[in-house]
Amino acid sequence: MAVYIFFMNITLCGSIAFIDEMVELKNQLEVMGHEVKMPPLEIMGPDGTPMPVKEYYALRKSSSDHDPWVWDRKADAMRLHFDKVAWADVILVTNYDKRDIVGYIGPNTLMEMGLAFHLQKKMYLLYPVTNDVAWREEILGMKPVIIANDLSRIEKEE
Numbered sequence: 001m002a003v004y005i006f007f008m009n010i011t012l013c014g015s016i017a018f019i020d021e022m023v024e025l026k027n028q029l030e031v032m033g034h035e036v037k038m039p040p041l042e043i044m045g046p047d048g049t050p051m052p053v054k055e056y057y058a059l060r061k062s063s064s065d066h067d068p069w070v071w072d073r074k075a076d077a078m079r080l081h082f083d084k085v086a087w088a089d090v091i092l093v094t095n096y097d098k099r100d101i102v103g104y105i106g107p108n109t110l111m112e113m114g115l116a117f118h119l120q121k122k123m124y125l126l127y128p129v130t131n132d133v134a135w136r137e138e139i140l141g142m143k144p145v146i147i148a149n150d151l152s153r154i155e156k157e158e
Contacts, residue, residue, distance in 0.1 A: 010154070011084040012038040013112045014094030015104060016057040022094055028151055029092075037084040043073050078108065085115050090122040090154065093144065101132040110135050117142040124154055 010029055012022045016039060026036045042050035046069045056073065063070040085091055093113065098104035103125070105113070116123050123144040129136050147153040 007033040008089040010034050010036045011088035011091045013091050013109050015106050016053055017098055018094045018096050082115055085112050091116045092124045095125050095127050102130045103127045105133050113142055
């Protein structure tokens, strides 16, 4: 009896606050044979040199609405990540806890999920969607598969 193992293109989606966890997930999924894309670890700074994405994230959170460099980088990052969603066979949403919200999914991740839904991509969530998440109904309507932090379930799901 033949055993078939399917390797997939997987894009990780989630808050930049979870970037360290995404790096670890990416490594684990690559060991399993998957090709994985995720948000960048660096963003071009205002002087044209790379800066750590966590530093950019903190800067963005404290930035004014009138700081075009910050919002230009945000727009670029969003478009580039949408391209990664389109490339993927599936997306894996890294919905860890954040700001006292269990299974946090922010507005940007919701947009990425909406794109994946529109493109008929399979979606996986690490953890269940709780009532703490503002757009719970929209997320449940996209019918993501909850894998309970078990990456092997990505391979087993139809």
